[in-house]
Amino acid sequence: MARRMACVLAPALALSLYASGNATSPAAAAAGQRPVVTWAASADRLGEAVSDRSYRLVVHTSGGGRGLRIRVSNAFGDRPLTLGAAYAGVQSNGALLVPGSNRKLAFSGSRSVTLAAGESRYSDPLPGSVKAQSNLVISLYAQIAGGQATGHGMALQTSYTASGDHAAEETDDAYTERIASWLYLDAVTVGAAPGTGAVATLGDSITDGWQSTTDKNRRWPDYLAGRLHAAPGGSIQGVANEGISGNKVLMDGAGQSAVGRLQRDVLSQAGVRTVLLFEGINDIKAHDGVTAAGLIAGYREIIGRAHAAGKCVVGATVLPYKGWSEWTPAEEAVRRDVNAFVRTGGEFDAVADFDRVLRSPYDSERMLPTFDGGDHLHPNDKGMQAMADSVDLSALACERGGTPPYS
Structure with a gap:
């Protein structure tokens, strides 16, 4: 075995060398492959x-x-x-x-x-x-x-x-x-058939997998990768997990901000066709005056830059977190306004409504206990899987004009 x-x-043992390339534009992995x-x-x-x-x-x-x-x-x-x-x-x-x-x-x-x-x-x-x-x-x-x-x-x-x-x-x-x-x-990276692409999940500790089981690959992007692999004939096969615990959209701190690291962590990754943006909760709960308008402006910058690079952008709604020590009614109002933009603003190519999937039907400001990792902010393994299961796989395979998706 x-x-x-x-x-x-x-x-x-022998290596067939690629032409020398830089980190943002790797050469094709093999003849006829991307x-x-x-x-x-x-x-x-x-x-x-x-x-x-x-x-x-x-x-x-x-x-x-x-x-x-x-x-x-x-x-x-x-x-x-x-x-x-x-x-x-x-x-x-x-x-x-x-x-x-x-x-x-x-x-x-x-x-x-x-x-x-x-x-x-x-x-x-x-x-x-x-x-x-x-x-x-x-x-x-x-x-x-x-x-x-x-x-x-x-x-x-x-x-x-x-x-x-x-x-x-x-x-x-x-x-x-x-x-x-x-x-x-x-x-x-690997060389794959032409037409095969990847999704990059741009996020914070929830995307990074905190409260999922160590060594078991139960982060929600892992579950998403499993679904993509099992989908017959799917053109999206790669998943790049670009989550950083504590990360924010607008401000540096736990890693560069999502706006600041977009090029290196997402747009430079080989074969990325779609960006799934799932950030904002750390901006909202930081008690530093971030408004819905300010966070939406950050989203718009990410959307614009990704679109200019030929990538689609799926927006994910921000999860409820009442019960977490930093939760306040005022910040809950910001979260609701941000989620309304994600759902109805019309600027994302598609929406992953994680808030709808994980919130309690009895209190929409809280996560459903069966999905709660214990701190009322981070989902457990079941919550991670529920998030991944809710993603419309066809939305990840969308195409845009401009720069080819394999740049």
Whole structure:
């Protein structure tokens, strides 16, 4: 069984190199195919970077395809970062890989890559296929690192780290330390058939998955990916989870604002055809005077920029959160006005009415207890699934003129 599973990634050792490209416009993954994001996590600041450290990062794919590539990021670094090695393998259990599955990645033909402060870069494609809905392991060796580290803080996925260069190893002997973040990795892409695309879910802690079960891939974008995979003949297969816990539409804080990170986290992702915008609750409950008009202006900026890039935008209504310590009647009024715009303003290409799905029929200002993760703000696994189940999959496959959706 282990040997059969090892074939999820290519058995071929040679790499057929892509033309050199930048982080926002990857070359096609294979002849006749388009690159489509299959996994993503928004980059943010993660404290002090450490040299001579290996990271074994577990990621769960959405759609499948060929020609796997990773995007490594030093977006928030204040000095160069050298990754001395990068490998992609298949998870067996924990930090242990399926024997024979760990394949070396290259960057413009080189084993190592140095990223300038603020830079991101794609690897060359890895021959062979990647299964949808599978756990991959990306192993990175941070050979020279320092200053500000770049990564995604709240992974809700156990990954592993070790001192020294252990990226090529398939055993778990060196990886004795567990971590709950993803370091230096913000996207994985595969080559898919022309016409295949992805949706990027732009959100906060609810999209990031807080209160869902760790290591079980029960965030609502995960459930959405499962539905897309099961839909026969669907053209949207990739899901990029671009949620950051605590994130706001208008102001920096927990990560750059949604307006500020739109290009890097969403519009630059390969194959994204549609943006599903589900943010605003942190702006509303921050007690800093955000009005419905101000939040709607932020929505309009995101819609306009996404439309200019040829992407559709689905707007999601803001969930009820009465019972959370910061809830006030005045802010509830803002939430209602914002949701009225999302539903009836006519500026989104479609609407995902998460508020309607999760609110209590007895008190529309509260989440239904069966969906409540316990803090009256974040849904549990059942709530996450209910949200994903309510999304109209046909709305995610809409087309717009202008820039092609695979830019």
